[in-house]
Amino acid sequence: MNVSFTVNGRPTAVDVPPKMVLLDILRDVLGLTGAKPGCEIGSCGACTVIVDGEAQNSCTFPASRLEGTAVLTIEGLAAPDGTPNDLQQAFVEHGAVQCGYCIPGIIMAGEALLGHNPTPNRTEIREALAGNLCRCTGYVQIVDAIEATARQRAGVEEAV
Amino acid sequence: MSSSLKYVGNPQAQAVDALDKVMGRARYVGDMTLSGMLHVKLLTSRVPHARIMKLDVSPALAVPGVVAAITSADFAENGAFGWPIKDAFVLAHEKVRYVGDPIAAVAAETEAAATAGVRAILLELEELPVVSDPAHALDEDAPLVPLVPPKDEGNLCESLIVRNGDPDPILAACETVLDETYHFQHQEHAYLEMEGALAIPAPDGSVTIFANDQSPHINRGNAAGILGLAEENVRVIQPPVGGSFGGKDDVLYQFTAVTARLALITHRPVRLLLTREESLQTSYKREAMSLHLQIGMDGNGRLRAGKANLLADSGAYASMTPLSSWRASMHALGTYRYEAATVDTQAVYTNNGYSGAFRGFGNTQSAAASEIAIDELAHLAGIDPIEFRLKNMLRTGDTAFTGNVIAHESGLEKCLLWVREQSDWADKRAQYAAQDDGELARGIGVACYFHGTGLGGEGLDYARATLEINRDHTITLQSGLTDYGQGSRTVFTLVAAETLGVSPERIFMLRPDTQTALETGPTVASRASIVGGNAVRVAAEKISHLLHLAAADLLACAAERLLWQDEQFIGPSESPVSLDAVIDHAFEMGLQLSVQGYWQIPEIHWDFETGSGTPYFTYSFGAQVADVTVNRQAGAVRVNKIWAAHDAGQIIYPNGAKGQLLGGIAQGLGYALTEGFSYKNGYPEKKNLNQYKLPTALDVPEIETTFVKTTFPNGPFGAKNLAEPVMIATTPAIANAVFQAVGVRCRQFPISAAWLREQLLG
Numbered sequence A: 001m002n003v004s005f006t007v008n009g010r011p012t013a014v015d016v017p018p019k020m021v022l023l024d025i026l027r028d029v030l031g032l033t034g035a036k037p038g039c040e041i042g043s044c045g046a047c048t049v050i051v052d053g054e055a056q057n058s059c060t061f062p063a064s065r066l067e068g069t070a071v072l073t074i075e076g077l078a079a080p081d082g083t084p085n086d087l088q089q090a091f092v093e094h095g096a097v098q099c100g101y102c103i104p105g106i107i108m109a110g111e112a113l114l115g116h117n118p119t120p121n122r123t124e125i126r127e128a129l130a131g132n133l134c135r136c137t138g139y140v141q142i143v144d145a146i147e148a149t150a151r152q153r154a155g156v157e158e159a160v
Numbered sequence B: 001m002s003s004s005l006k007y008v009g010n011p012q013a014q015a016v017d018a019l020d021k022v023m024g025r026a027r028y029v030g031d032m033t034l035s036g037m038l039h040v041k042l043l044t045s046r047v048p049h050a051r052i053m054k055l056d057v058s059p060a061l062a063v064p065g066v067v068a069a070i071t072s073a074d075f076a077e078n079g080a081f082g083w084p085i086k087d088a089f090v091l092a093h094e095k096v097r098y099v100g101d102p103i104a105a106v107a108a109e110t111e112a113a114a115t116a117g118v119r120a121i122l123l124e125l126e127e128l129p130v131v132s133d134p135a136h137a138l139d140e141d142a143p144l145v146p147l148v149p150p151k152d153e154g155n156l157c158e159s160l161i162v163r164n165g166d167p168d169p170i171l172a173a174c175e176t177v178l179d180e181t182y183h184f185q186h187q188e189h190a191y192l193e194m195e196g197a198l199a200i201p202a203p204d205g206s207v208t209i210f211a212n213d214q215s216p217h218i219n220r221g222n223a224a225g226i227l228g229l230a231e232e233n234v235r236v237i238q239p240p241v242g243g244s245f246g247g248k249d250d251v252l253y254q255f256t257a258v259t260a261r262l263a264l265i266t267h268r269p270v271r272l273l274l275t276r277e278e279s280l281q282t283s284y285k286r287e288a289m290s291l292h293l294q295i296g297m298d299g300n301g302r303l304r305a306g307k308a309n310l311l312a313d314s315g316a317y318a319s320m321t322p323l324s325s326w327r328a329s330m331h332a333l334g335t336y337r338y339e340a341a342t343v344d345t346q347a348v349y350t351n352n353g354y355s356g357a358f359r360g361f362g363n364t365q366s367a368a369a370s371e372i373a374i375d376e377l378a379h380l381a382g383i384d385p386i387e388f389r390l391k392n393m394l395r396t397g398d399t400a401f402t403g404n405v406i407a408h409e410s411g412l413e414k415c416l417l418w419v420r421e422q423s424d425w426a427d428k429r430a431q432y433a434a435q436d437d438g439e440l441a442r443g444i445g446v447a448c449y450f451h452g453t454g455l456g457g458e459g460l461d462y463a464r465a466t467l468e469i470n471r472d473h474t475i476t477l478q479s480g481l482t483d484y485g486q487g488s489r490t491v492f493t494l495v496a497a498e499t500l501g502v503s504p505e506r507i508f509m510l511r512p513d514t515q516t517a518l519e520t521g522p523t524v525a526s527r528a529s530i531v532g533g534n535a536v537r538v539a540a541e542k543i544s545h546l547l548h549l550a551a552a553d554l555l556a557c558a559a560e561r562l563l564w565q566d567e568q569f570i571g572p573s574e575s576p577v578s579l580d581a582v583i584d585h586a587f588e589m590g591l592q593l594s595v596q597g598y599w600q601i602p603e604i605h606w607d608f609e610t611g612s613g614t615p616y617f618t619y620s621f622g623a624q625v626a627d628v629t630v631n632r633q634a635g636a637v638r639v640n641k642i643w644a645a646h647d648a649g650q651i652i653y654p655n656g657a658k659g660q661l662l663g664g665i666a667q668g669l670g671y672a673l674t675e676g677f678s679y680k681n682g683y684p685e686k687k688n689l690n691q692y693k694l695p696t697a698l699d700v701p702e703i704e705t706t707f708v709k710t711t712f713p714n715g716p717f718g719a720k721n722l723a724e725p726v727m728i729a730t731t732p733a734i735a736n737a738v739f740q741a742v743g744v745r746c747r748q749f750p751i752s753a754a755w756l757r758e759q760l761l762g
């Protein structure tokens, strides 16, 4: 089937089987390998991207639901000149990255959370990450990074 | 060391490769595709034990899209490999020995075609009786798992002893003797990235493989042997690795050889990526183990003697189980003083998957068992668990139960005191002891550990590193020790920067590549920081010497009269010259600014025959406290908070060290509560991550950590190791907290809610 949607703001059209999942479309058709396979049954969150503002496991998101959506992936967060966004930067600064395999998915889950709730507390951050497994970090520094970014964004907005 | 350190120990230091990872541009092996690349699928065994009566891959070749198919016959010596026991095959030979055992491999234009090819393979198996209970693996009538018994004793894979005096008469005289057995299931590494290898053939018959392995040089040596190639014709490059924890060695050696062979046959790039289901079945696990401990104490709660009997389930192949069983034996009675102690360990073959290296490497089980036992003894003695440990623990200069002296400063007491203070231990302990029998019960528990540094008696412990200053004034650093997320690239970069007195930004550390990095032994046993770090330090000292030579020549003075400050040399004339100018001058002089560093842990000796000697050059220590809530109705355990102190000497990369500690605790928490990879008659019971439950962000609590400073003269800037030992106190601390909460002793792991509920409701 033909589907049209946007990826990181760019209009995109693909011709794929209706059951093909977004993860495979991103990785195999569009060459965007930031989202990772970790289980392919919706249990690990390594494949998380944002579709119309919501965090989604792209491994279980079929092409048939894609028409007209706006997809945001880890590749779409940086500024046009390649500067990482504040959340990405915070992950680096807080030591929240070890092997890095879960990180694109976790950052997208974090962005989706901050989109809905700009000032989450630590419990709310943990709840938002419940579907994203990380085997390396124990999550604490990840929560630190998201919390710090939320504070910083709130502070900046107040100042404006 | 001192506060004069600028880069080492700097809390602002950041991981050198984190930016690529947060941007989503780090390319793991599964992110690499080449034009013309073939996809591989494996035929694996569906039964735990069978003889291969017929295996014919030719029908697969008739499937559209299939380009090649191979079996063990396509390798030298049928692809036999394995160290220290060569009992495994790249693809099964004569027999299959576990569910998931790879039998054949098919390369095709698409994954779907490869899968169809696998289905077409003609395979006839004659099922054999299965041995699944390690306690019966040595029975007279147990089915034999290995093709050739390595010890001439059926399924015996390894036996090990410790002999330090005679504990029997002392135990007979002891006021109290604890006599209990502790059981641990297999644990899955569950690195988030599954196994993968991409092999690229060259016209000259050589092959380059990108593999997410842990020890590329060992992988290369192994692959060259079974491919029948010279080592220089096999190049192994390690891309970013999505976690390993000990789990990406043997299994990657298999896939490296399989993809390389298929690439050489087809003259096309070939990639194999496992799915999670395939990975859970085929990859090796932490060995299941039972530990029978007998520990005696006098009427004052002073430990006197101990005996340990360990039984490790190596599964279908030996892999690293002989070595992890050795490490388990060296730690089986914990970090305490005894007058006499013995350990008797057996590792046995079964048809339960296969076991290999996993973070903690045997001490995970030993520390858990012995720390619960110590808690039981403290309870019997009526002494506070932390008091009891302080009273009996090893201090600097004491003799461990293995008979060797703790030669370097031990930070154990400091760790115990820190967790006691920070956790409000005394108050919480009293408060929880006084609570009524409501639905929710709180408890607080402690555990501590020692962990031998490096390979110890397992082998020669050395590392190499190279440093090169380039024409553009940048510095290239390389080591064969790999970074699979634990931060060693950052650690090495900081050590080089500190030694040279240059900013880390000037240094770029390459990823391991067997073509360019020097052979440097395995990246295991948390040895990268100390051994690898020292090799980097040695190299940096050598290059610093060369720079001084060039600067002395440039400034026409003796090298000793030079001052090195802020990346400038200052001579007697007091006008500084920049490092860049000195580098340019060195090139003009014809000085090759390229050096190698080598460092080896001072040699120690363990006598395997007599079970005595010095198992490790030094130890690191630590302690943890866990605060839990048990729901009596559900049997569920919630960990509310953990306090963790670890003695790692000087910390080199603080953010990374903290991350190791936190991540280790999360793995220990999973090991305590949910992570049992169990087998029923050899059939694995968990298929994917919806069944094998890893701790989530909701399960891992807030954790307070500290690193206790001790002096260790042999580490780079005084650093010891930390990646492995930090996970091993978590499981027993949780179990001991559960005991305080509800009075149930956990001696079987994981502590499932169903089991605990049964104990509570009767």
Ligand code: FES
Residues within 6 Å of the ligand: A036, A037, A038, A039, A040, A041, A042, A043, A044, A045, A046, A047, A048, A057, A058, A059, A060
């Ligand atoms: S790969 Fe999508 S949730 Fe695991």
Ligand code: FES
Residues within 6 Å of the ligand: A096, A097, A098, A099, A100, A101, A102, A103, A133, A134, A135, A136, A137, B192, B242, B243, B485
């Ligand atoms: S950083 Fe390795 S899985 Fe999260």
